[in-house]
Amino acid sequence: MEYELNTPLTDEDISKLNAGDTVFLTGTIYTARDSAHKRIIESGAPMDLEGIVLFHAGPIIQQDNEDYNIVAVGPTTSMRMNPYEADVLDMGVKAIIGKGGMDDNTQEALVRNNAVFLTAVGGCAALYVSSIENVDGVEWLDLGMPEAIWKLNVKRFGPLIVTMDSHDENLYKKNK
Secondary structure, three states: OEEEEEOOOOHHHHHOOOOOOEEEEEEEEEEOOHHHHHHHHHHOOOOOOOOOEEEOEOOEEEEEOOEEEEEEOOEOEHHHHHHHHHHHHHOOOOEEEEEOOOOHHHHHHHHHHOOEEEEOOOOOHHHHHOOEEEEEEEEOHHHOOOOOEEEEEEEEEEEEEEEEOOOOOEHHHHOO
16 A cells, blocks of 8 residues: 655554555654664653654755755664664654664564654665755754754655554565
């Protein structure tokens, strides 16, 4: 099945998704890598995490005065976030976008929190950036541009594949 969903995501949105489905997102997504995940766990998030989508990505950003323009954004390897992801999902995140899948603790947290892992195709940074309408803000720029949390307004961001769903299906394990 193919779904077009608006953020923030709801339990109803997530419950209908199954491993293998294709998703396009419209609304707000946030980038977050290792350092941001660690700081969220240690200090709390700089935004309400309820229903949000986190994208494991380190975008290439150009700054023009006080405006930020995104040049490219593609997924980074998600397993680097394994030490933090279950705790972050417990804080209300409904979808993770990344590549390569995640561990059993994350799978359990997806089921427990009615959330999903969406795979973005590596090497498609130019395609994904075309779906970004604007950069709406940045948090924790002190971590560096790739590690900061970037708030992105997107329209039909995707295609994204549900590879780990809230029903305990995991395409990475199934197709090993």
